[in-house]
Amino acid sequence: MNEVITLLQSHRSVRKFTDQTIPQTVLEELIKCGQAAATSSFIQACTVIQVEDKNKRKLLVDLAGGQPYVEHASRFLVFCADMNRHKLVCDMHNSKMEAGYTEQFITATVDVALFAQNVLTAAQSLGIEGVYIGGIRNNIAEVSDLLELPKLVYPVFGMCLGYPAQDPETKPRLPLSVVLKTDHYQDDNDTTAISEYDEQVREYYRSRTNGKKETAWSEKIADMLVKEARPHMNPYLKDRGFILK
Ligand SMILES: Cc1cc2nc3c(=O)[nH]c(=O)nc-3n(C[C@H](O)[C@H](O)[C@H](O)COP(=O)(O)O)c2cc1C
Structure with a gap:
């Protein structure tokens, strides 16, 4: 139909990368594409932590459940839902922020998802590929400590980005x-x-x-959904000041 549609419909996650570095200027353009996404009530609730420290990358491999591409990708980004800056802004105006609403949790999380998908799509338009890393929520408290996240900030997922060293097929989607x-x-x-x-x-x-x-799709889903789904998330989010009311 057109290049954008072809690009979107040819998405697939890539988990093997060459040694080529994504230049910082390119990375920053990608982040600007993320910032250009629509944002609920203009809240702009996404903060990205670019993880360059090699030791932190190694620790994140394990914290994400043993995903080696977290270390080997040219760039590893952690996308955080951030209501801390809104608290700072309320403080600037001597307003007492009413934090902890589930609605704020939803809007901030949606903002992050829209931002991140723009980053990935923009990257793919330049021949860079990647994969989301929800695995960081396996050990979300440790990841938060490692990245020194304050209250009202939580890491929604990570993203590996790099130049591809594999060319996987696209995965068929539901009818x-x-x-x-x-x-x-x-x-x-x-x-x-x-x-x-x-x-x-x-x-x-x-x-x-x-x-x-x-494995059929329905088998995979039925197998997955009989298991607990990161039950630590609820107490973690409450501890960080989200979903209190
Ligand atoms: C929020 C999110 C978290 C994900 N977390 C991981 C992950 O931790 N590790 C991984 O290898 N893939 C992860 N993925 C990639 C999915 O497995 C992948 O998108 C899905 O299987 C569809 O395959 P495709 O992206 O190749 O079309 C994640 C995707 C999303 C959207």
Whole structure:
């Protein structure tokens, strides 16, 4: 259709990178693209920590559950939802900030996601690739300490960026009928559509792993969702001043 649409539809995560460094000037342009994203009520609640310290990178590999690309990527960014600066601003005006609303948590987190996806898309437009690292939430308190995050700031995810040393296939997405509804929600035909989609995903894994893996999407999800999902997140967020009310 056009170059932007082709770029968006050819997204895939890349986890192997060459040694080539992304110049700081390029990185800063990417961050400006993140800043250009829409932002709820103009709150601008995203702060990015660029992790250059090699020891911190090594520690983050482990804190993210053993993901070596966190160390080897040219750049590793931690995207934080940040309501601390809003507290500073309220203090500037001698206003007492009403922090801790779940709504603020949602708006700040959404801001971060929009910002980060702009960064990744802009990077991809320059031939740089990457992968999000939600794994940093495995040990979110330790990550917060490592990066000296104050209260009202939490790391939503990391992102590895670099020049690609692999060229993976795109992963097939759910059929349009499952994700696009008209006028009202209905899921009458979704299980049939998902079963057909499962075959595509099996084929994707078969071709990617020389037949060693062939997990269907629904199997993967059903397997994942019977397990606990980072139960430490709720007390952590409360401790950091989020989702108190
Ligand atoms: C918020 C978020 C967190 C993610 N965390 C990780 C991660 O910790 N490690 C990883 O290898 N991939 C991670 N991913 C990448 C997803 O696994 C990947 O996007 C998904 O499987 C779809 O594959 P694709 O990006 O190649 O299309 C994450 C993606 C998102 C959006």
